[in-house]
Amino acid sequence: MSQLSVLDSRDLPELLVALQRYGYRVVGPTRRDGAIVYDELVSAADLPIGWTDEQEAGHYRLKRREDDAVFAYAVGPHSWKRFLHPSPLILWRARRTAVGVSIETPTEELPRLALFGVRSCDLHAIAVLDRVLRGGPFVDPYYAERRSRVFVVAINCGHFSPSTCFCVSMGTGPKATFGFDLALTEVLEPGRHAFVVEVGTEEGAEVLRQVPHRTAEPWERAAAEHVVKRTAARMGRRLETAGLKEALYANLEHPRWDDVAQRCLTCGNCTMVCPTCFCFTVEDRTDLTGTVTERVRRLDVCFTTEFTYTAGKPLRQSARSRYRQWLTHKLGSWGDQFGVSGCVGCGRCITWCPVGIDMTEEAAAIRSPSEPGERTR
Amino acid sequence: MREPSSAPPPGANPYIPVPFRVSGRRRETADTVTLRLRSPTGDSLPFKPGQFMMLYVFGVGEVPISVSGRPRRADILEHTVRAVGPVTRRLAALRRGDWVGVRGPFGQGWPLALAEGFDVLLVAGGLGLAPLRSALLQILAQRDRYRRVTVLYGARSPADLLYRLDLTRWQQRPDLELRVTVDRADERWRGQIGVVPALIAQVERQFEPTRTVALVCGPEVMMRFTVRELQKRGVPDDLIYLSLERNMKCALGLCGHCQFGPAFICKDGPVMPFSRLAPFSEIREL
Amino acid sequence: MSDHTPAEILGSHPFTADLSDEDRAQLAKLARLGVYDPDDYLLREGQPATAFYLIVEGLVSIELFIPGHGPRPLQTVEGGSAVGWSWMLAPSRWEFDARALERTTALILDGERLRDLFVEDCCLGLRIAHRLLFVVAERLKAARLQLLDLYGPPREL
Structure with missing residues (x-):
């Protein structure tokens, strides 16, 4: 392990100031609308x-x-994709000219973002988006540009949500192991409140040098280790991932899909809060004179019937087929497509489902044999 | 997953269309036209039969359309468009000289190299002849590389037949067997009335099942029944190729719309061997 | 083809080619050759259904006459296939017209004598019935697919 430092909680504001001084716009957790x-x-x-x-x-x-405590909560409804894969986003503008059409991409200078307080599950989610949006034969230039400019301050999880978090079983947490410039562990004990800091990159080290800190004592290192170990040990929820893709492919006609379709409102909340759901649609907006038009990209939701509208008809008409697409993509075919699971165990889709559908429970039910005599299609 | 055969130049923005102009327009049927597109600056988009382009109408939108021309000249594109939605209606109404944006080519084409030395059976239903025409023109240009070539084509009615001039020419070629059928006709039609899958029985002595590559394109039901007829006669699943259609917003494997099981139709397809589709072919609404 | 004997034709026609020599010899006794010019009728709606047609070459339209419209072709039958099964459901009459679209050769088997033959030789009867069922099934499947109007404009089915 690299050398660890300690930042007193009183000096945490200095870290933000240092990032701002380096030209970063700092984005991170804040309380709004409950x-x-x-x-x-x-x-x-x-x-x-x-x-x-x-x-x-x-x-x-x-x-x-x-x-x-500064970080004593689990992930909320937002994820970092709102900054890295923003929606809506203007892809280009086209203008009719005397000789034809000229097309330009937006030229606005993008702010350099410092992502402050990124949890391990979300580091994994960003790594998933990296594979999807810049790891294939076609690179999404909008994502790639934003992604290349971010500074990441990770936070190791000392707090988690027992009813929704399952990163341990996904191998995605609770400790940040890659993809950060600085990683903090909040140590809060009677009479002591500090952050143990791990440096991930040279740029991280440079920023840290601007902030009052000292080398961590062995007991402080141990205290930081203890924070994530305790979280890992207490996280009871799990998603059984071994053989999950094969089980989903083998059970595409399982009666449980009908069962969950009875509960699912196809509202798409799960896709909106999911840190890896990347699907998008595009629309064209033209000014009143018809000479300037722009192509706008918006994140899209596979729970709508419009999503599969082909030659005049939606292909996935039933709620059953749309829920099945979401779950089998997230937990199954994503692996075939990108070599990694589309789920990082953050639990957002469970919390924000208005009817409380728990995808770990659905996955477990679908991989269990259906009862004889149950309805199949 | 295979690499698409058209790797983008590094650093290029794959969302930006290349300008083309309509250089010719032929009405095929009441709702279908073939557009000939040409780059005013001589830009070329080298394509393979079976691949598709995203055609963009200024201010309206973009749709995936197969190439239907011969890949001999990459600065001239031919696309057959049926007016069914907002974008295709506008495309079909374009006139000579009008501006069109083009992105592509995208996806996997027909396995014409694999088919060399084999009998080739092209089975088209309706607008499905458009992507197969491109393959057939290529095959006929290199006719000696292939064994027997058979084209089966089904349309809704005699008035719905595409590429009439081509059909007449193909009909006269001694090195090509063409059979055309329609679903419905009046008494003036002297040809066959029936469905395409049924034509396979008529030509079953003109292909050797295990040395045949079948290229199939049409509505999903037509393809399903065609595959069954081919399987019954012993054509292996990995030599039956289908061209699939799905909603597409990007054609880059990024927007997520065109998924079929683990495949992205835009990059793993649109042409895929049935052996890869078979595990999912009986699943409805996939 | 018209210079071949019925026995030779039965030996090469897909419907009968794989029957035994004895079976084909039996059938040959009931068969005669018919040659039709374009627009000749093989059989007509309403007439007694007395024969079974093995189309040797040519193209035959199965159709219905619609008053005010004329003949409406529904399906076509090529050389290598068969036309007519009403003879097996005797006594009955043809339900549709069958008209030659091209010069067409057919082997015509006498329906009544076929039925008698099947009573004598049930095994042969079953073999023919099985083949005929196959033809009927293919024709029905095609009709169902035609009903779908697969290439029509997108709309509610």
Whole structure:
């Protein structure tokens, strides 16, 4: 392990200031509309200090804590894709000219973003988006440009949501192991509140040099280790991943799909909160004179019938087929397509499902043999 | 997953269309036209039969359309378009000289190299003849590379037959067996009335099942029944190739719309061997 | 083809080629050759169904006359296939017309004598019935697919 440093909690605001001084716009967790979302942090005061959340399937509440913990909550409805794969996004503008049509991409300077407080599951989610949007034969230039400019401050999870988090079984957490410039572990004990800092890149080291810190003592290293070990040990929820893709492919006509279709509202909340759901659609907007038009990209939802509209008809008409597409893609075919699972175990889709559908429960049911005499199609 | 045969130049923005102009337009049927497109600057988009382009109408939108011309000259594109949606209606109404944006080519084409030395059976239903025409023109240009070549084509009615001039020419070639059938006709039609899969029985002595590559394109039901007829006669699944159609927004494997099981039709297809589709072919609404 | 004997034709026609020599010899006794010019009728709606047609070469239209419209072709039958099964359901009459679209040669088997033959030789009867069922099934499958109007404009089915 690289050398660890310690940042006193009083000096955390300095870290934001240092990032801003380096030209970064800092985005991270902040409290708004009863949830912890990701948005610009002007200063450390914007962080949800002293707040925690309570999450269950279909349930999310913020609660005040007794202490001043900075990261004592699990992931909220937002994920980092809102910055890396933003929606809506203008892909290009076209203008009719005397000789034809000229097409230009937006030229606005993109801000350099520092993602502040990225959890391990979300580092994995970003790695998944990397494979999808810049790892294939065609690179999405909009994603690639945004992605290449970010600075990542990760946070190792000392708090998790017992009813929704399952990163341990997905091998995606709770400790950040890659993909960060700096990784923090919040150590909060009676009379002591500090962050143990691991440096991931040279740029991370440079930023850290601008902030008061000291070398971590062995006991502080141990305390930081203990934080993630305790989280890992207590996380009971799991998704059994061994053979899952094969099980899903073998059970595409399982009666459980009918069962979940009875509950699913096909609202698409799960795709919107999912940190890896990347599907998009495009639309063309033209000004009133008809001389300038722009192509706009928006994240799309595979739960709509429009999603598969082909030659005048949607191909996936039943809710059953649309839920099945989402789950088998996320947990199955994603592996064939991109060599990795589309699920990172963050649990957002469970919390934000209005009817509390738990995909780990659905996956488990679908891989269990259907009862004889149950209805099949 | 295979690499697409058209790797993009590094750094290029794959969302930006290349300007083309309509250089010719032929009405095929009441709702279908063939557009000939030409790059005003001589840009060429070298394609293979079976691949497709994204055609963009200024301010309206973009749709995937197969190439239907011969890949001899990459600066001239031919696309047969049926007016069914907002974009295709506008495409079909374009006139000579009108501007069209083109992205592509995309996807896997017909396995014409694999078919060399084999009997080739092309089975088309309706607009499915468009992508197969490109393959046939290529095959006929290199006719000696292939054994017997048979084309089976089914259309809705005599008035719905595409490429009449080509059909007449093909009919007269001694090195090509062409059979045309329609679903419905009046008494003036002197040809066959029936469905394409039924034509396979008529030509079963003109192909050797295990040395035949079948290229099939048409509505999904027509392809399903065609595959069964081919299987019954012993054509192996990995020599039956289908061209599939799905909603596509990007054609780059990024937008997620065209998935069929693990495949992205835009990059793993549109042409795929039935052996890869078979595990999912009986699953409805996949 | 018209210079071949019925026995020779039965030996090469897909419907009968793989029957035994004895079976084909039996059938040959009931068969005669018919040659039709374009627009000649092989059989007509309403007439007694008395024969079974093995189309040797040519093209035959199965059709219905619609008052005010004329003949409406529904399906065509090529050389190598068969026309007519009403003779097996005797006594019955033809339900459709069958008209030659091209010069057509057919082997015509006498329906009544065929039925008698099947009573004598049930095994042969079953073999022919089985082949005929295959023809009927193919024709029905094609009719169902035609009903779908697969190449029509997208619309509610």
